[in-house]
Amino acid sequence: NAGVTQTPKFRVLKTGQSMTLLCAQDMNHEYMYWYRQDPGMGLRLIHYSVGEGTTAKGEVPDGYNVSRLKKQNFLLGLESAAPSQTSVYFCASRGQGRDIQYFGAGTRLSVL
Amino acid sequence: AQRVTQPEKLLSVFKGAPVELKCNYSYSGSPELFWYVQYSRQRLQLLLRHISRESIKGFTADLNKGETSFHLKKPFAQEEDSAMYYCALKEGGGYNKLIFGAGTRLAVHP
Numbered sequence: 001n002a003g004v005t006q007t008p009k010f011r012v013l014k015t016g017q018s019m020t021l022l023c024a025q026d027m028n029h030e031y032m033y034w035y036r037q038d039p040g041m042g043l044r045l046i047h048y049s050v051g052e053g054t055t056a057k058g059e060v061p062d063g064y065n066v067s068r069l070k071k072q073n074f075l076l077g078l079e080s081a082a083p084s085q086t087s088v089y090f091c092a093s094r095g096q097g098r099d100i101q102y103f104g105a106g107t108r109l110s111v112l
Numbered sequence: 113a114q115r116v117t118q119p120e121k122l123l124s125v126f127k128g129a130p131v132e133l134k135c136n137y138s139y140s141g142s143p144e145l146f147w148y149v150q151y152s153r154q155r156l157q158l159l160l161r162h163i164s165r166e167s168i169k170g171f172t173a174d175l176n177k178g179e180t181s182f183h184l185k186k187p188f189a190q191e192e193d194s195a196m197y198y199c200a201l202k203e204g205g206g207y208n209k210l211i212f213g214a215g216t217r218l219a220v221h222p
Contacts, residue, residue, distance in 0.1 A: 004155075031207070031208060033209070035212075040121065040214055041214055042116075042118075042198060042212040042213050042214040042215050043156075043198065043210075043212040044212070045209055045210070048207065048209060050207055056207075058209070090156065092156075094208055099144070099146075099161060099163075099202070099208065100158050100161075101158075101208070101210060102157075103155045103156040104155060105154075105155045106155065
């Protein structure tokens, strides 16, 4: 049982490049979330999804876009990466009516 | 405003000493609070939640509405408890969004 899988694990980008982070969950969860983790700031919610085909903005959505075309996948896109987006990105999922969020292993992104 | 405050960035103790990781929250309704833990090279995982009133790995946390606190405690720290600990508050609105504190790194020395 893989749970929540994030790809890639590491990536280095140059300013202005684009990339997509993939989150896949095999638990048939309705809810999925993208967070960024920065030192001294904890985890902050970027975007989330309450079901296939839906997305919504979180606390820090600027510079990111997301899509949830399939229930098991939640994609996070950076159209034009900036150094301020250097961070560790975590995806999480949660089942309907459940409290617990299950996290992926994270993607460490550096933007030079 | 809904907010979670963890005042200590680092808590350093010796093995066998008591541990208390502080968490204070700001929330107008009836709060639902969680502690998540991230061990080195592992993913973030739930440690405990206040509604279940359980003890996990010797840790307990009591919700104190008067002091708006949800401190995590363990009477005797172990080296394997060394990790990053995050307190989280469930935001109202039905989507179970979590508001995380900045985290406290617990270092338990032999």
